[in-house]
Amino acid sequence: MKIPLYLKDCYLKETGAIVEDVSKDKFIILDKNIFYPNMGGQPYDTGTLTTEDGTEYKVVYVGMFGGKISHEVDKPGLRKGDNVQCKIDWERRYTLMKMHTAAHVLSRVIHEDTGANTSGNQLGIEKSRIDFTLENFDREKIPGWFQKSNEIIKKNLGVEKSFLNRDEAYKLQGFASVSPHLVKDYDELRVVDIKGFDAQPCGGTHLDNIFEIGGIEFVKAENKGAKNRRIYFKLK
Numbered sequence: 428m429k430i431p432l433y434l435k436d437c438y439l440k441e442t443g444a445i446v447e448d449v450s451k452d453k454f455i456i457l458d459k460n461i462f463y464p465n466m467g468g469q470p471y472d473t474g475t476l477t478t479e480d481g482t483e484y485k486v487v488y489v490g491m492f493g494g495k496i497s498h499e500v501d502k503p504g505l506r507k508g509d510n511v512q513c514k515i516d517w518e519r520r521y522t523l524m525k526m527h528t529a530a531h532v533l534s535r536v537i538h539e540d541t542g543a544n545t546s547g548n549q550l551g552i553e554k555s556r557i558d559f560t561l562e563n564f565d566r567e568k569i570p571g572w573f574q575k576s577n578e579i580i581k582k583n584l585g586v587e588k589s590f591l592n593r594d595e596a597y598k599l600q601g602f603a604s605v606s607p608h609l610v611k612d613y614d615e616l617r618v619v620d621i622k623g624f625d626a627q628p629c630g631g632t633h634l635d636n637i638f639e640i641g642g643i644e645f646v647k648a649e650n651k652g653a654k655n656r657r658i659y660f661k662l663k
């Protein structure tokens with residue numbers, strides 16, 4: 428599958444595109460993709476598709492189906508071959524980029540302190556959560572993890588996104604577990620590298636500098652079974 432534009436430039440807010448396919452009058456496939464589909468714990472982007480005559484279609488959901496990104500719009504009318512101006516709701520996306528990059532930072536801080544691996548995450552606008560596997564969970568450590576994360580965030584570290592040949596990527600240390608969709612959907616592996624701090628394969632949208640996160644706050648912690656822990660955080 429062709430690497431979508433949102434992976435190459437996470438700050439792309441608008442683009443012109445051509446409608447490649449329409450099904451059931453409301454599911455739109457485009458030749459260029461700046462809308463992130465609901466996937467890997469990161470919610471879909473919302474926004475608009477506007478035709479040359481000025482008709483605006485709201486994008487209410489975006490999903491990946493059969494290797495294609497499908498945009499669900501609020502009303503019928505779009506036709507194959509239409510030229511549209513795509514615009515994402517930047518405030519929503521930017522918040523999710525902050526949340527996602529913060530989740531990488533917090534995961535790395537917890538991993539360094541305890542050896543725990545992240546088993547999942549669900550990003551949100553108000554709050555986000557990360558799940559990790561840890562048998563002996565000492566809740567008194569939580570404030571320290573947040574303090575450490577906020578110290579790192581203040582360090583003004585660049586976040587580099589690169590594409591590696593998958594075989595090369597697997598040779599690198601720490602890349603043992605990779606989200607299945609990353610392996611399945613693309614020939615190259617996307618790596619998100621917070622310079623000098625944490626690098627991991629990821630198919631989500633990320634900031635260019637962790638400084639943009641601003642800071643994070645602890646919300647709550649839960650136990651999910653004997654070994655699985657869940658921590659919720661929000662942006663400051």
Ligand SMILES: [Zn+2]
Binds near residue numbers: 531630
């Ligand atoms: Zn990520």
